[in-house]
Amino acid sequence: MRIHSNWDSEGFARPTVAPAIGPFASPGFLAAIWDCCSADETELFIAESDDALVVMSFTGGKLEPVGHQDLVDYRSPRGAGVAGLIHEAVQTVPAGTALRFDSLPDEAVGPIVDGLSRTGIDPAVDPHSTTAVLALPPSFDEYLASIGKKERHELRRKRRRYEGAAGPLRLVQATGEGEVFDQFVECHRRSPGVKGSFMNPRMVGFFGELIQLSGWHIDALVGGAGELAAAAFSFEDESGYYLYNSAYDPDLHHLSPGQVLLGALIEQGIERGRAVFDFLKGDETYKYRLGSTARQLYEIVAVT
Incomplete structure (x- = not known):
């Protein structure tokens, strides 16, 4: 396992754990939002192993996703070994670090929770937001x-x-x-x-x-x-x-x-x-009048 800040890493070629999330876990999108919106004191924290990759940021005792949740509609780690990678990565940050993952489809929640649990961390998982997805x-x-x-x-x-x-x-x-x-x-x-x-x-x-x-x-x-x-x-x-x-x-x-x-x-x-027309986040009525159904997203919070 290594921690780096390389948007060109081959790890971005691994499939996302959650399917059908559009561009939001791609290095191009994440690099653009990092360039636009990250504070000077924030460190890019890309954790990568032989079979997984997770993109986070670290600042002020907090390990959080890259980009504000209002601008990033989906999050998902990549690869089959996410639980093991999370287990290793959280051990590299100081004790008492606040952890937060947001905008997670259901498929992405389990491996993250599993990895935190292996480290002795008991995370809180709560419904966070929804996207409106129209199956075509x-x-x-x-x-x-x-x-x-x-x-x-x-x-x-x-x-x-x-x-x-x-x-x-x-x-x-x-x-x-x-x-x-x-x-x-x-x-x-x-x-x-x-x-x-x-x-x-x-x-x-x-x-x-x-x-x-x-x-x-x-x-x-x-x-x-x-x-x-x-x-x-x-x-x-x-x-x-x-x-x-x-x-x-x-x-x-x-x-x-x-x-x-x-x-x-x-x-x-x-x-x-x-296959789908995804209206992304927001519960505006017109999206559902046009036939969409809600896709639940979750937030995970914990402290190391």
């Missing part, structure tokens, strides 16, 4: 049938209303920083309430790093002149579509461009053969 059927018609008459009618009605005012639905997918990225940031900043202050310079830098990584892109609903009506900042791979953040033009609120975009993206995901 083989066809869009099957999806529409599954959500019921009322929601099916609303999706169709909102799309007709949007197209009647703005013209035929047009989706654009953009990677890298550029015009679409800039429009996404501007729409975010024009959002009402607390959301309007989220996209500060630090967050713009973070999202700017993510959009350079493989699998990340912006799906934008645009008008005839290319103006952005709504946008989804997302990650997509063979397993599914992970909707990380979104924004829409508040001047078009009456046309429900965000809901129109969601319907189009769900249809697109089905056409591409994706």
